[in-house]
Amino acid sequence: xxxxxxxxxxxxxxxxxxxxxxxxxxxxxxxxxxxxxxxxxxxxxxxxxxxxxxxxxxxxxxx
Numbered sequence: 001x002x003x004x005x006x007x008x009x010x011x012x013x014x015x016x017x018x019x020x021x022x023x024x025x026x027x028x029x030x031x032x033x034x035x036x037x038x039x040x041x042x043x044x045x046x047x048x049x050x051x052x053x054x055x056x057x058x059x060x061x062x063x
Contacts, residue, residue, distance in 0.1 A: 006030050006041035010048045013057060019048070021062040 009027050013019045027045075031037065037045070051057040 004030060006037070007044040010044040013048060014051065017056065018058050018060050019052065020060045 004026055006027055009023050009030070013023050048057065052059060
C-alpha cells in the first residue's frame with residue numbers, strides 16, 4: 001500500500017489553490033496513522049495554514 005505524505009497533500013492544495021474535503025481528510029488520516037508530525041510535514045502544514053489565513057487557498061466545503 002502506497003502511503004501519501006502530508007507534504008505531498010499540502011503541495012496538491014497549494015498547486016490547485018483549494019483545500020478540498022478529500023485533501024483535508026487524507027491529511028487527518030495520515031496524522032492519525034503516523035501518530036506524530038515530522039519537521040517537514042509540520043512546515044508544510046504551517047505553510048498551508050498561512051496560505052489559508054491569507055486567502056490564497058480556498059477552503060472547499062463538503063456537500
